[in-house]
Amino acid sequence: MKIALMDSGIGLLAAAAAVRRIRPDADLVLSSDPDNMPWGPRTPEDVTARALDVARAAAAHRPDALIVACNTASVHALPALRAELEPALPVIGTVPAIKPSVAGGGPVAIWATPATTGSPYQRGLIREFAGSVAVTEVPCPGLADAVEHADEPAIDRAIAAAAALTPRDVRAVVLGCTHYELVAERIRAAVRQPGLPPVALHGSAGAVAAQALRRIGAEPAPSAESAGGLTVLLSGRTAELPETALAYAEGQLLGAVSPAR
Template sequence: MKIALLDSGIGLLAAASAVRALRPDAALVLSSDPDGMPWGPRTPEDVSARALACARAAVAHRPDALIVACNTASVHALPALRAELEPGLPVIGTVPAIKPAAAGGGPVAIWATPATTGSPYQRRLIREFAGGVEVTEVPCPGLADAVERADEAETAAAVAAAAALTPPGVRAVVLGCTHYELVADRIRDAVRPPGGAPLVLHGSAEAVAAQALRRAGARPAPAAAPSGELSVVASGRESALPPAALAYAEGRSLTAASPARG
């Protein structure tokens, strides 16, 4: 079995690691766009075109499913990706985990990029899944870029700035950008006051990984021998994991089972 993932950068690591946890024997294809990132400031048409290019590069590896491991691409490119690739190849988008966060009661904070915060897309999800729950939308300028570069100082500053905008007493934080899942522990530490109530973070990686297996007709087998292959494609070029990816446990876990192929 082979699962492909696409994103502008290393935000796909969280979902890739989640796939590997469920199926250590699965081959992975990571297709990103370092030449064109970040995608957030781009027009919807440009995001769609770049996501399609990443998808086509991944499809050349003949995967059994494709995860769009990027919130921005899922908003703007999912219809085009599905129109081109389905039903032959299942395409799984990434949606902020607002529904499960709201199900636990409020108040809830949604950390997202400035472009997503306050967007019609996010507001629609809040109306549909968080009615009656107190929700605060928190813009996180610079956080995804800092995570992408594995810049510790800039990441810490961006997390602190977003935490300052997060109301005290929040019980759950939705991580509305896949990059944020790579620094989830730092976000939890910044938002939860000492001695405060437990804080639940809601990412999307585990849910999309499980959905990808279902759509590929496979079952979880976490005890399988870790013999899966790892292929990396960067803006259409066969490559290797960027050094910044290895700054995160999710990136290191992908290289532990087998060497990258490029």
């Protein structure tokens, strides 16, 4: 079994690690675009063009499924990716986990990039899934870039700024950018209020990993032999896992395997 994941940068690590945990025998292909990131400020047409290039690089390795582990690419490029690659290659997009986040009754905050915050796409998901639950959209300028570069002081500043915009009574936070899942516990600590239980965090990594297996008719097998290889593609070039990826537990998990042959 071979699962490919694509993103502008290392935000794909969370979903890749989730796949590794439920199918440690699966080969992984990680395709990102460091030469042209970030994608967030680009036009939808430009994002689509970049996403297609990154997806084609991954598809050349003949995976069984492709996870679009990027909220921006899922918003703008998913129809084009599916039109080109399916049905031969199932394509799984990433959607902010708004629906499960409101199950506890709220209030809920959605942390996302400035481009996504307030967008028709995100507002549509809120209307569809939130019902009467109070939802606050929280822009997180600079957080994805800080995570991408493992810039610890910048991560702290960006999280603190977003936490200051998050209502004190929020009981759940949706992580609306895949990069944010790499610093989830730091986000949880920043929004926790004295005397209240920890805030629930809702990312997408586990859901997209499970959906990828469903799309190819496979079952989770977390106790399978840890025999899965790893192929890393940086703007189409075969490379090693970026050094910044190893700053995170997810990157360390993936780096603990031999490269795929």
